[in-house]
Amino acid sequence: MGRDYNPVSLQPLYRAAEVRAMDRKAIDAAGIPGAELMRRAGAAAFAALRERWPEARTLSVLCGAGNNGGDGYVVARLAQAAGWDVRVYAATPPAQLKGDALGAYQAYRAAGGAVLEFVPADFEGAEILVDALFGTGLDRALEGAYAEVVRATHRFCGRIVALDVPSGLQADTGTVLGCAVKAELTVTFVALKRGLFTGEGLEYAGEVVLADLGVPPEVKRAVEPSALLLPPLVRGLPPRPRHAHKGMFGHVLVVGGDYGFSGAARMAAEAAARVGAGLVSVATRKEHASLLSVARPELMCHGVAGREEIQALLERATVVAVGPGLRRSGWAGMLLASALDSELPLVLDADGLNLLAARPTRSERWILTPHPGEAARLLGSSSAKIQQDRFAAAGELQARYGGVVVLKGSGTIIQGPQGQPRVCTAGNPGMASGGMGDILTGVIAGLLAQGLDPLEAATLGVCLHGTAGDRAARAGGERGLLASDLLEPLRQLVNQ
Structure with missing residues (x-):
């Protein structure tokens, strides 16, 4: 058996900062506006949850202040346009939104969407809960009101979908930062984050679906991955020769x-x-x-x-x-x-x-x-x-x-x-x-x-x-x- 035998194929994994570098290259070099990437992210997430649970028609969305929250507003707008019963809860006041996230919020409101004050008991009536609180942007332990929101998700009896990374999970290490949303499905964007696949990441992320958002391959190739993911199945060793002993x-x-x-x-x-x-x-x-x-x-x-x-x-x-x-x-x-x-x-x-x-x-x-x-x-x-x-x-x-x-x-x-x-x-x-x-x-x-x-x-x-x-x-x-x-x-x- 030669040294060139390669029994497995490898898939690249990245740190959050490396994926943010891809986002920036996609915007600056490939000419894809940030608002378009956000629209694609929300559309991919909505498509993934519809494919996973085709009978569902009720949705609650927890939205934070950053781009992850903007992705959530896109999901909410698309679900509402599809005739779903949608409830959006702003964990951060919308007045604090900026840039593309603010644009996504305004588009949702212009389409007739309402934003509700967070009351933990309310979203428990929905079939699906979307976590759009923090994504990869969190680097410290959750505490205070945000920790209360995340702990409330643990009482939710329906399906939980995380956008990009479950809120509270460190995207690079797979460590829970105090507390984290435990998702059944995580739709991660542009490239796979390595923290989803080791430590507590496997339990909190659930099934992971990658949506590359149409980012050109050359943009990804320009960023070196920091880890490699092995496939769930392998092929065995080559057949033995007939003269084997x-x-x-x-x-x-x-x-x-x-x-x-x-x-x-x-x-x-x-x-x-x-x-x-x-x-x-x-x-x-x-x-x-x-x-x-x-x-x-x-x-x-x-x-x-x-x-x-x-x-x-x-x-x-x-x-x-x-x-x-x-x-x-x-x-x-x-x-x-x-x-x-x-x-x-x-x-x-x-x-x-x-x-x-x-x-x-x-x-x-x-x-x-x-x-x-x-x-x-x-x-x-x-x-x-x-x-x-x-x-x-x-x-x-x-x-x-x-x-x-x-x-x-x-x-x-x-x-x-x-x-x-x-x-x-x-x-x-x-x-x-x-x-x-x-x-x-x-x-x-x-x-x-x-x-x-x-x-x-x-x-x-x-x-x-x-x-x-x-x-x-x-x-x-x-x-x-x-x-x-x-x-x-x-x-x-x-x-x-």
Whole structure:
């Protein structure tokens, strides 16, 4: 498998400031008036909600003071013209409107539209509520009257549509600024904002629809994206040649499985085998080796007590996965140190990462796969701080430790040595259960063993893992989803 193998297509993501730069280029260089962009935004949003809920005929719109509020007035005017029962609530007095937003408000009023004083109970009678309060313009925690308006939306029993970005959600990081509107549909304009796809963004944005507003492609190409979005589905690895033999597909050594944790090592090893590694060995406690071989006879399981035994296994391996069920002990430290001395490609997870945090070092030949808690230990921070800006955390981890970093969580981020971070939205809350990280470790190690470079192995591995979880959840539900439920979907996906 060559280094030019590209298993996924990537879609650009941008910071809010970068999209504002596109808006300015569209106005100044492409000659599209700001008022026309606003009209197109409102029309796109109204078309999207009509397509999603074709039977609806009642609409409430919450309008703020800026251009996001202007977009809302356009939606209200179009809905009213289509015969809908429309109610507009101005969270900011219309007297404070300026520029294109003022023009949109005046056009709505000239068409006979009324603007009501905000009373939370009133809009609850509508089928659809449109959030046009802040969009991407918010950079501080909501408080006071605005926070009261946003919290009132949480009691709304109908459908909620956010324009551009749910109000209260930080467009660059996906962090909720105190409180935020929880939308079922977000119609975002010109280009995709990266905060919609990681952290709390996935939950608060709901389904995301992009309306490019007819901005010319050359305007977008002039602005470099700050992240790349991975697709929800992937294609598997290329077909194997007829003359294939197991030696062509690498030998993964999984290091872990301390007392009481042999299952973690087994799951990682089986995942590596299920995605196509030619051979898979396990280095574990002597008491576990024979039990693992009985449970999965295709695995070569070895009891390891000292350096000579692990060294013999490392000499036969092509990739090493360290961490599943490893724990933190002198035995574990010896195994990790031996793996580091081997100069083989490494995948580090779980206590492999915790041991690294205790004795930091840097390497370009490993893939680190921390969840936010492990990332916090690696950076001497806290999980809450990691979640405040997952993009920054992934970048700092890569800069400090080298290699490729996979920051797991809602909207997993993959950061390589060069280029933009990659974001994967596949996966579901059912995967918040023990063993899921062990499966991912094995998947990535199995792909590395088959010749993918580290960044592509991490990228495809994360996509396969999340998509397998989604397939397993569709088959039996999210609650009660087990890590081992992913093994059969993984085999199907890597062969498609």
